[in-house]
Amino acid sequence: MRIIIQELRKEFKILLAYPIEIAFWIISPILWVIPLIFQGKALIGGLQSSAFGNLAGTSEYIPYVLIGAIFSTYMFSAVWSMGNSLRNEMFYGTLEHILSAPVRPIYLLLGKGLYNSILSTVFVVAQILICIVIFGLSITLSKIVPMLFFLLLLLIGLYGVGFIAAALTLLVKEAHGLLHMFEYVLFLFSPIRYPVEVHPVTRAISVFIPLTYALIALRGILLGLKYDFWQTSLYLFALDCAIVPLGIVIFNLIEKKTKTRGTLAHY
Amino acid sequence: MKTLIHYLRAINAENIKEWRIEWKYKPDFFRQFVEPFVYLLPYFLYGVALLGGRFSEHLRSITGIGDMIAYTFIGYLIMGFLNTACWAMGASLRKEQWFGTLDTIFVAPVPRWVYVAGMAAHSTCHQGLIMFIQAIVITSVFAIVFKTTGIFFALLIVALMLLALYGLGVLVAGLTIGLKQWWVISEALSTLILVVTPIAYPLAVLPLIIRKISLFLPTTYGVIGVRHLLLGEHLDIGLGTIFLRLAVILIVWCVFGFGIFILMDRYGRKKGILSLY
Numbered sequence: 001m002r003i004i005i006q007e008l009r010k011e012f013k014i015l016l017a018y019p020i021e022i023a024f025w026i027i028s029p030i031l032w033v034i035p036l037i038f039q040g041k042a043l044i045g046g047l048q049s050s051a052f053g054n055l056a057g058t059s060e061y062i063p064y065v066l067i068g069a070i071f072s073t074y075m076f077s078a079v080w081s082m083g084n085s086l087r088n089e090m091f092y093g094t095l096e097h098i099l100s101a102p103v104r105p106i107y108l109l110l111g112k113g114l115y116n117s118i119l120s121t122v123f124v125v126a127q128i129l130i131c132i133v134i135f136g137l138s139i140t141l142s143k144i145v146p147m148l149f150f151l152l153l154l155l156i157g158l159y160g161v162g163f164i165a166a167a168l169t170l171l172v173k174e175a176h177g178l179l180h181m182f183e184y185v186l187f188l189f190s191p192i193r194y195p196v197e198v199h200p201v202t203r204a205i206s207v208f209i210p211l212t213y214a215l216i217a218l219r220g221i222l223l224g225l226k227y228d229f230w231q232t233s234l235y236l237f238a239l240d241c242a243i244v245p246l247g248i249v250i251f252n253l254i255e256k257k258t259k260t261r262g263t264l265a266h267y
Numbered sequence: 268m269k270t271l272i273h274y275l276r277a278i279n280a281e282n283i284k285e286w287r288i289e290w291k292y293k294p295d296f297f298r299q300f301v302e303p304f305v306y307l308l309p310y311f312l313y314g315v316a317l318l319g320g321r322f323s324e325h326l327r328s329i330t331g332i333g334d335m336i337a338y339t340f341i342g343y344l345i346m347g348f349l350n351t352a353c354w355a356m357g358a359s360l361r362k363e364q365w366f367g368t369l370d371t372i373f374v375a376p377v378p379r380w381v382y383v384a385g386m387a388a389h390s391t392c393h394q395g396l397i398m399f400i401q402a403i404v405i406t407s408v409f410a411i412v413f414k415t416t417g418i419f420f421a422l423l424i425v426a427l428m429l430l431a432l433y434g435l436g437v438l439v440a441g442l443t444i445g446l447k448q449w450w451v452i453s454e455a456l457s458t459l460i461l462v463v464t465p466i467a468y469p470l471a472v473l474p475l476i477i478r479k480i481s482l483f484l485p486t487t488y489g490v491i492g493v494r495h496l497l498l499g500e501h502l503d504i505g506l507g508t509i510f511l512r513l514a515v516i517l518i519v520w521c522v523f524g525f526g527i528f529i530l531m532d533r534y535g536r537k538k539g540i541l542s543l544y
Contacts, residue, residue, distance in 0.1 A: 024451050034462045036313060042468035043314055043323045043335060051319030061317060177295045177302070184305040193309055194316035202312065 003103050007111025008118075015119070025077075025119075026126045029069045036065050036193060055195040057225045066135065067219050068192035070127045074151070075190070075211045076183055077120040078113070078158035083165030083179040085112045105255055106248060109166055113159045121151075143221050146229070150217040153233060157210030157240040163247030167254040191215050210239050274384075277377045281385020282392070289393075299393070303347065303401045310339050310467060330469045331501040332494075337411045341494045342466035344405075346486060347398045348391075348429050349460060353453040355390030356436025359383050361443050379532050380525065383440045387433050417496030420506070424496070427513040428489030434520030441528030444535040460486055469500070485520065488513045 015021060040047070040061050053059030089095040099105055131137040165179060172178060189196065189205040192215070196206040206212040213236040220227030289296050314335040315321065327333035359382055363369040372382060405411065435456070442452050463477055464486040470478055481487040492509045494500040502509075 018451065020451050024455055028454065028458055031458050031462055035466065035468075038465075038472050039310070039314065039339075039467040040317055041472045042329070043317050043326055045325035049317045052317050054319070055316055172292065172294050177298050181298050181302050181305060184302060184309075187309050188305055188312075194313045198312050198316045 003107045004111040004114060007108055008115050011112060011115040025073070025123045026130075029073050029123075030066075030127055030130060033062075033065050033069045037062055052195075055197045058223055063135070063137070063223055064219065065193055066131060066137075067222055068190075068215055070124055070131070071151075071154075071215060071218055072187075072190070072192045072211060073123050073127070074117075074120045074154055074158055075161070075186060077116045077123075078162040079165050079179055079183055079186070081116045081119075082109065082112055082162030083169055083182075084176065085109070085169075086166050087169045087176070099255075099259075106163075106251065109163060109251065110159075112166075113162050116162070117155050137222070139222070146221050147218060150214050150221075150233070150236070153236040153240060154210055154214035157236065157243050160240070160243030160245075160247035161210070163244075163251040167247075167251040170251075170258050171254050186211065207235075208239070210236060210243065213239070274377060274381050277375075277381045278385040278388055281382055282389040285386065285389040286393075300397055300400055303397060304404065307340065307343055307401075307405070310343065311336055314339060314467075329471055329501075332498050334411070334498075336409050337498055338494070338500075339467040340405055340409070340411065341497060342464075342490050344398055344402060345425065345428070345490050345493055346461065346464065346466055347394055347401070348425070348432055348489075349457055349486060350390070350394060353435065353439055353457040353460075355394075356383050356387050356433070356440055358443075358453070359386035360440050380437060380528060383437055383528070386440075387436055391429065413497040414499060421493045421496040424489055424492040424509065424513065427510070427517055428485040431485035431513065431517040431520045434517070434522070434524035436524070437521075437528045438524035441524070441531035444531045460484060463487075464490060466490060470503075482512075483516065485513055485516045488516070 040049070047062060048059040049061055050059055052061050052064075056064055058064055086095060089098060098108060128137065128139065132139065165182065168178060168182075186209060187193070189202050190209050190211045191206065192211070196202040196212065213232050216227050217229070217232045217236075219225050220232075314323075318335060321336055322333045323335050324333065326335060326338060330338065332338050360369060363372055363382070373379065406413070439452055439456065463473075463481045464484055465473065465481060470481065470487070470491065473481060488509045491500065491502060492506065492513075495502050495506070
C-alpha cells in the first residue's frame, strides 16, 4: 500500500510540474466532438438523423457522440498513461532503479493505474460539468449511483488493458506510435462515435472491448435509451474477469523475458 | 554558397539519422503505414451511420459533391501533413533531449533551425510516402474517381500549404525549448487546427467566427483548393485568390515561427533551461 501511495505522490508531483496538461485533458475530448457535429450538419443538414436513430435508438447524434467522447477518456488514459508510464521512467533514467527495488513491478503499475483512475475521474467530472452548463445535460442523483457502478466495472477492465499496454512498451520500447494505433483500433471498434451495428466487423469485435458495454449502459442511463442493466453488467464483469488476469500474466511474462535477455535498459 | 551546402549536408544528415532510428523500431516503422487507414475508417463509418449509406443529398446541394467518402478522404489526406509540422518538427528537439544528445548537437557549428529543418525534410518524405500509399489503397478500395486535370495545381497548393506548415513546426519546436512538454503544445495546436479547418465539411456549415478564423489557416486553402481541383467542389473564392492567400500566409507563418524560435532559443540559453526537463 505504501508503494502505491508513493507512486501516486510521485505521479501527481510530475503532473503538477506540467500544469498545462491538466487543462488540455479537460478540454480536448469536448473539442474532438466539434468536427463530428459539423460533419453531421454537412451530411444531413440538421441535428437529427433517422438512419442513426435506427441503429442507435436515438436520432440525436450530438449527445450520443458527446457521451462517447467523455467516457472514452478512461480508456485512452489507461492505454496512454499506463502504456507510456514505463517508457517515461526509461526517459527519466529511473526504470532500472524502480524495477530493481524490492517490490513486485505489478504494484508499481497498480499505483500508476490508480493515479490514472483518479485523474480520469477528475477530467470526466469537469467535462460533465461543462456539458451541464453548455449543452444543458441533466444528471440526477438516481443516475449517479448506477453510473458509478458501471464506471467501476469499466475501470477494473481497463487496468487489464493498461497492463498489456505497459508490457508492449517493455517489449518494443518505442511504443508511442503503437499505442496510438491501439487507441485508433479501439476508436474504430467501440461505440464512441457511432453504433457498432453500422458494420458486421465492428459489431463482432466490439464485444471484446469493455468500453462497449460501459457506453451502452451509460448512454442508457443518461439518454434514457433501452438497455438491460443485469445483462450489461454481467457481460462487463465477465470481461473484467478475463482481461485483468490476462493483463497480469502478459506483463509478468514480458517483464521476465526482458530481464532474462537483459534488454530492460535498452532504448 | 559554401555555408548553404554546409547547412544542406547537416539537414540531410539529420534526415538520414531519423530514418535509421525509425528503422531500428521495425514494428513502429510498419505501423505508420497502416495507421492512416485505421484513423480514417471511423470518419467513414460515422458518415455511413448518419446517412445510412455513402451518398448525401444535402452535401451535394451545398458543395456539388454527393460522395461522403471521397469528400472526407481528401480532407483527411491533406491534413496528414499537419503531423509533419506539429508532431515531427515539434518533437525534434524534445526527442534529442530524451536521447541525451541535445546539448551535444547544440554545440555543433550550425544554427539550431537546421535540426528542425532536417526533421521537416525527413517527415515530409516519410509522410509523403505514407499518403501516397494511402491514396492508392483508398481510391482503389472505394472506387473514388478524381479529375486528373487538376493534379498539377493540386500539388502546387499542397506544396505551398506544406511550406506554411513548416512555420508552425518551427514555432512548436521553439515553444518546446521553453515549455518542455512538447506533446501538449502539439496536441492542442493540431486539435484546434483540425476543428477549424473544413476537413469533412464545407466552410458554409461553420459558425461565422470559426469561418473567419479558418481563413487564416493554410490547411483551409489546402483542403478546399485540392477538393475543388480533384472533385469539383463549388467554391466562393477563385483559385487565384487561394494561391495568393496561401502565399501571404506562408510568409507570415514562417516569419512568425522563426521569430518565436529564435526568441525561445535565446531565452532558453539565457535562463540556462536548455537541458532542463
